[in-house]
Amino acid sequence: MNSRTITFNQQLQSAWTSQASMLCLGFDPDPKRLPLALQGKPDGIFEFCREIADATADLVCSFKPQFAYFASQRAETQLEKLIGYLKDKYPQIPVILDSKRGDIGSTAEHYAQEAFERYGADAVTVNPYMGFDSIEPYLRHQGKGVIVLCRTSNPGGSDLQFLNISPDGEPLYIHVAKLAAQKWNTSGQISLVVGATFPEEIAKVRAIVGEMPLLIPGIGAQGGDIDATVRAGSIVNQPGIGMMINSSRAILYASSGSDFAQAARVVAQTTRDALRDAALI
Amino acid sequence: MNSRTITFNQQLQSAWTSQASMLCLGFDPDPKRLPLALQGKPDGIFEFCREIADATADLVCSFKPQFAYFASQRAETQLEKLIGYLKDKYPQIPVILDSKRGDIGSTAEHYAQEAFERYGADAVTVNPYMGFDSIEPYLRHQGKGVIVLCRTSNPGGSDLQFLNISPDGEPLYIHVAKLAAQKWNTSGQISLVVGATFPEEIAKVRAIVGEMPLLIPGIGAQGGDIDATVRAGSIVNQPGIGMMINSSRAILYASSGSDFAQAARVVAQTTRDALRDAALI
Numbered sequence: 001m002n003s004r005t006i007t008f009n010q011q012l013q014s015a016w017t018s019q020a021s022m023l024c025l026g027f028d029p030d031p032k033r034l035p036l037a038l039q040g041k042p043d044g045i046f047e048f049c050r051e052i053a054d055a056t057a058d059l060v061c062s063f064k065p066q067f068a069y070f071a072s073q074r075a076e077t078q079l080e081k082l083i084g085y086l087k088d089k090y091p092q093i094p095v096i097l098d099s100k101r102g103d104i105g106s107t108a109e110h111y112a113q114e115a116f117e118r119y120g121a122d123a124v125t126v127n128p129y130m131g132f133d134s135i136e137p138y139l140r141h142q143g144k145g146v147i148v149l150c151r152t153s154n155p156g157g158s159d160l161q162f163l164n165i166s167p168d169g170e171p172l173y174i175h176v177a178k179l180a181a182q183k184w185n186t187s188g189q190i191s192l193v194v195g196a197t198f199p200e201e202i203a204k205v206r207a208i209v210g211e212m213p214l215l216i217p218g219i220g221a222q223g224g225d226i227d228a229t230v231r232a233g234s235i236v237n238q239p240g241i242g243m244m245i246n247s248s249r250a251i252l253y254a255s256s257g258s259d260f261a262q263a264a265r266v267v268a269q270t271t272r273d274a275l276r277d278a279a280l281i
Numbered sequence: 282m283n284s285r286t287i288t289f290n291q292q293l294q295s296a297w298t299s300q301a302s303m304l305c306l307g308f309d310p311d312p313k314r315l316p317l318a319l320q321g322k323p324d325g326i327f328e329f330c331r332e333i334a335d336a337t338a339d340l341v342c343s344f345k346p347q348f349a350y351f352a353s354q355r356a357e358t359q360l361e362k363l364i365g366y367l368k369d370k371y372p373q374i375p376v377i378l379d380s381k382r383g384d385i386g387s388t389a390e391h392y393a394q395e396a397f398e399r400y401g402a403d404a405v406t407v408n409p410y411m412g413f414d415s416i417e418p419y420l421r422h423q424g425k426g427v428i429v430l431c432r433t434s435n436p437g438g439s440d441l442q443f444l445n446i447s448p449d450g451e452p453l454y455i456h457v458a459k460l461a462a463q464k465w466n467t468s469g470q471i472s473l474v475v476g477a478t479f480p481e482e483i484a485k486v487r488a489i490v491g492e493m494p495l496l497i498p499g500i501g502a503q504g505g506d507i508d509a510t511v512r513a514g515s516i517v518n519q520p521g522i523g524m525m526i527n528s529s530r531a532i533l534y535a536s537s538g539s540d541f542a543q544a545a546r547v548v549a550q551t552t553r554d555a556l557r558d559a560a561l562i
Contacts, residue, residue, distance in 0.1 A: 028387075028388070066384075066388060068382075068384060068388045068389075068391035068392045068395065069388070069391055071391065071392070071395040071399075072391035072392070072394040072395045072398075072399060074357070074399060076355070076357055100382070100383050100384050100408075101349075101381075102381050102383065102408050102410075102430075103347075103349060103381050104433070104434070104435040105435065106309075107309070107347060107349045107350070108349075110349035110350050110352065110353035111349045111352070111353070113353040114349065114352040114353045117353075118352075118353060118355060127381075127383050127408050127410050128410065128440075128441060129383075129408050129409065129410040129430060129433075129441055129442070130430070130433050130435060130437055130438060130441075131433075131435065131436070131437020131438055131439065131440030131441060131442075132437040132440055133435050133436050133437035134435065134437055135437075149383075149410060149411070152385070152410075152411050152412075153385070154385040154386065154411055154412065154414050154415065155412070155414050156411055156412020156413040156414035156415055156416075157411060157412055158412065159409075159412030159413055159460065160409060160410055160411075160412060160453070160456075160457070161410070161412075163446045163453070163456065164446065164447045164448075165444045165445065165446065165447070166445045166446070166447035166448075166450055167445075167447075169447055172441070172444070172453070175441075175444065176441070179440065
């Protein structure tokens, strides 16, 4: 890291304030849901994401491309181009590569290179199942954000994460929150994923992790409640910061017509405003 | 799946018998460790793996390319080419894409497309932390193998996997083995990853999962004991089948000279023989 380069956390703090937004825009470009004019075009995925980014960039605190949607379409080059474009045009907005990596140390170092050097992302999502040595190689990339899955928003999230750990009887996701906030967070680079479908659990995680940023998927298409989420995840006396609340599909596919970017802006603005209003209640 | 297409499990059964081998050859092509003549060549990674595959194909029960080593080098095209080559030239040997994916259902479907349609792999490794709906989309691809992380061979593997779950007090990895063998294994497509660094735990998993195939990393460079591993993972009265015991670096980097493929063959043969001998004890 160049000494003048600001860290992921600094970027995020500054984006929360200057953009007055806790909205994270997720790029899940499903080829079947692109506007007709872009379907099958060689750079269609990039163009789709670029137009939506241009229409919403003043409304978001972060961008989050989802790796799978590019990988299934052989579109790594478009993913490189998208992140390159975002970092060039909107350097103040951090970009999270959502690839949920998790592997042994020697392999994790290659995933870290992929995320931070190849794609130039500011942060990456990772899976805690394989433990600290599967997380540590990312932390060696100074200033980069490492966002650990804690409590996910999907139905199966409870299969493991809600199991009680003896002897304390606390659920696994609470144990992960404690590990991530304390033992693992040697350099302040760690954030956590906590789903909006469980606001009471967001509150428990917030109580453990202090001011650590939380990436919160599950509003929008997944149906999480905005007011409850923002209340649960807020930092005491610091309204309007501390969370990257993600919406992907509800914004991306607001219209399937040629007005898709404007329609995306309308939904993004409504969502950003709802998040801001909820923070000020 | 074409009705004449054999499943991953059938391929594996047949490879164990016809090749008399439980050796899984892992492709972790580290650019810094390629033979000098191949370093920096446009297709160097593919050529390296192809030469080693050609030198060892009669000695293995499966090939396992590790996604990270290709992704960090922008070498997805070489990964496509490698798997295409292996499936074309050695159709009897199943190919496992080791990418340890884990994401919500709608995203997992894209990862399944990536693994099975784009790359043409016969099986993929997946992470259980997000629960059954993160696994289920892969199972919809009939006949494909879905290899779930259970007990991993790295030092941090114990951070979560060895936590005791109340009320039974069994470790998390045992719980995952039970879920994977029973509730989740709706179509017989699931296998498990259990590291060779913990033979007594392999035995516990084997007792739970019956004849389910186990992918066992951790011998070779990671130092797991071959005899103890094979004893622990064997199926009663069926010596020589049931395990894909992986070695990557010890074989790939047996020599850094121009004799790398022959040197890889020597180590692969020694390892295959040691595994076979251990099974016959």
